Amino acid sequence: MESAMPDATKDRIIDATTLLIQESGIDALSMDAAADAAGVSRKTVYNYFDNKFTLAEEVANQWIYHFLTDLASIVNDPTLDFVTKINLILSRGFAKMHLGNNMLRPRQKLKIDRRINEMKRELRERLRLFIQQIVQEAHGSHLIRQEFETKRLAWIFINIVEGFLLIDEFEDIPFSKIDLLKDSLRAVIRGILSEQGFIALQDSPIFSTDGYGSGEADSLAVQGGTP
Template sequence: MKDKILEKATDLFLKLGFKSVTMDDLANELGMSKKTIYTYFDNKTRLVEESTSYLFSNITNGINNICSLKHNPIVEMFEIRKFIISNLKDESSSPIYQLQKYYPKIHKSLKKEQFTFMQKCVIENLKEGIEEGLFRKNLDIEFISRIYFSGMTAIKDDDFFPPEQFSKIKLMDNYLEYHLRGIVTTKGKKVLTDIIKSNQS
């Protein structure tokens, strides 16, 4: 029952925002009483905390599974992008903004976990790309891994990228291409171009 509540809560939070969804909304969606929900979660803050952990765990497991398939590093980045988009909602409600504003401690903790995980993934991806001759040898790996995370965080900021003007999916596509074009070799550029053409067809 707890997993069912968590799954539905996470879905609603992503669609409507962490502040917008009430416990009454969740109870109505699940067809159960609030009392039942409170049996598993003491309060909404606890539910938000466990929902973000649930989502983060699902995404990291999915990314780890993709990495285990040993695609070339450029293909791997596009596969991860595809997976993330399939798991996050392209909505204008800005759930991350609401999380940061109304649940700052949870947001800060989540951001720290995201940075640690993403930096590790990007560093491994960069090293593999260099070894395979797809990425330039003179890259400052530590710098790029951090600037990549910084950019991914920035494109989620509605003040910089108003949702009525910028689609979240398009932003992710543009940022990934921007990132890769800055680090690829001639060999890597061909792979990147082929993937982009394939995705457009």
């Protein structure tokens, strides 16, 4: 039982720091702030982490691991069809991207910038493979128009997601970055779907936002017609 206590304390610090970064951004992180958030002494935090940079790196590693594990469980589930996978990834992914944005895009220069860039590259490559796998499934099921190449589409989606991670929050504009990400994905997905694909995905959360219409106009748009 004694050996379990240190791990529990370390996990408590990591969890509290994750919440701190989620709410205030990585620039708000300090050893004192982590200690206060976890309800432990500053000395206890130093028992596990040399400085705030090693702590931030561990938090980012944990986030990437859990994010990719969650995505893999969806993508590799043979009981889920393409539409269900898309819906699950959208519903879970958007919320987690908020946290990822705060962790992987510090406003100030940090000593772990090089490691953060390595994490971004790893995340990009894993996401690309996941997305490419899903797009290939959709292509094989004729849900995507056949003239689109799956590898190119995967990179298009990656660029959209990376744009969300890189841009600053908007000022004096009545929409958020997450709204922009959803709109971008909605526009691309609507453009690549076949008529069969649109029918299959018309009730997906990606098309549920008010103001985007449904039914006849969208069906005609998929077919290249006009109302």
